[in-house]
Amino acid sequence: MKRIFRIFSFVFTGLTLLGSSGSGVAGYKARNWTVNPRESYPASLTSEGVTIAVEPFFTDAMAARVFDKKDIVTRGIMPLAIVIFNDNDYAIEVDGLSIELIRDDDRIRTLTPAETVNRLFSKNKNRINPSSPKGSNPDALMDFGDKFLMDKVIAPHDKGGGFLYMKIYNPEGLAGYLSKAAVYIPNVYRQDDGSRLIYFEIDLKAAVSTGIPK
Numbered sequence: 456m457k458r459i460f461r462i463f464s465f466v467f468t469g470l471t472l473l474g475s476s477g478s479g480v481a482g483y484k485a486r487n488w489t490v491n492p493r494e495s496y497p498a499s500l501t502s503e504g505v506t507i508a509v510e511p512f513f514t515d516a517m518a519a520r521v522f523d524k525k526d527i528v529t530r531g532i533m534p535l536a537i538v539i540f541n542d543n544d545y546a547i548e549v550d551g552l553s554i555e556l557i558r559d560d561d562r563i564r565t566l567t568p569a570e571t572v573n574r575l576f577s578k579n580k581n582r583i584n585p586s587s588p589k590g591s592n593p594d595a596l597m598d599f600g601d602k603f604l605m606d607k608v609i610a611p612h613d614k615g616g617g618f619l620y621m622k623i624y625n626p627e628g629l630a631g632y633l634s635k636a637a638v639y640i641p642n643v644y645r646q647d648d649g650s651r652l653i654y655f656e657i658d659l660k661a662a663v664s665t666g667i668p669k
Contacts, residue, residue, distance in 0.1 A: 483594040488521045488602060490614050493540050498638075498662035503652050504543040509638045510536040511662055513629045521618075522598065528626045530575055532566070535638070538616035541609040543645075547652070550642035551604035556621050557656075558636035565619035568599040608646065633663045 493499065496508030512518040512534040518527040521534060537554065541547050556563040566574070569591075576592045604617030623629055640655040 482523075483592050483598070484523045485594070485598040485601070486521055486523055488536075488618075490538050490616050493538075493614075496538060496662075497664075498657055498659055499538075500655050500657045502655065504541070505547060505643060505652060506540040506542070507549070507640060507643075507655050507657065508536075508538040508540075509657050509659065509662065510538065511633055511659060512536065513633055513663055515626075521602070522595075524575055524595070527575060528623070528629065531623055531626070532571055532575060533621045533623045533629065535565075535619045535621050536616060537604050537607075537619060537638075537640070538614070539607065539609045540614045542612060544611050546608055546610050546646035548644045548646055549604070549607045549609070549640065550644070551607060551617065551619060553640075553642045554604075554619060555639045555641075556636060557639050558632065561636075562639075563621050563623075566622055568596060568603050568620070571620040572596045572599050630663045633659045635660070 493506055493508060496510060498510070499506055499508035512521065513528060515526055515528045518532075518534050519525050521536075527534065535556065537549070537551065539547070539549055552565065554565065572595045573591055576595060599618075599620070602618045604619055607615060607617055609615045623632075625632065636659050638655075638657045638659065640657070643652040643655065644650065645652065
């Protein structure tokens with residue numbers, strides 16, 4: 456019931472923005488994103504028949520390959536891809552809202568698609584107010600919502616994934632920050648009996664090594 460309520464809440468917030476903002480900012484085009492072979496992800500962990508890989512899109516150019524916006528990271532949002540490979544004979548579910556980007560005392564959770572789009576398409580990059588339609592973009596909201604990892608179910612012997620949207624404060628030093636950070640994934644469930652698998656904690660150094668200043 457709790458998860459159903461969360462899904463309804465996010466859908467309602469997104470529809471409110473869509474209905475209130477009219478045509479929004481024209482010109483946004485959804486870009487394709489697909490799951491690559493598991494060996495292509497340098498930051499990953501395998502446990503109990505499940506492999507989870509993480510890929511931070513920590514520069515504007517990287518983020519723009521997936522989302523039609525040229526300054527996503529500059530405006531304080533880092534898209535974080537979570538990719539799941541399930542080798543088991545049962546389906547699993549990953550709770551995206553519980554995932555955290557951790558470093559020292561920092562524990563950062565995802566913004567919602569509505570919060571993210573409101574920030575990215577607002578003239579004031581510091582404003583995050585999902586109840587206000589100003590600066591929203593309905594086409595972007597649809598795309599960011601479609602790619603959002605909330606409660607992701609992966610069928611037996613299948614793969615899938617989605618994005619989280621992490622609020623960051625120092626885009627210029629982000630690669631160095633991430634090199635000492637990890638992604639903590641506490642809630643991975645078996646769908647057949649509801650039991651929880653062991654948590655995943657994945658270091659990001661390998662995923663950002665090419666972007667760390669010498």
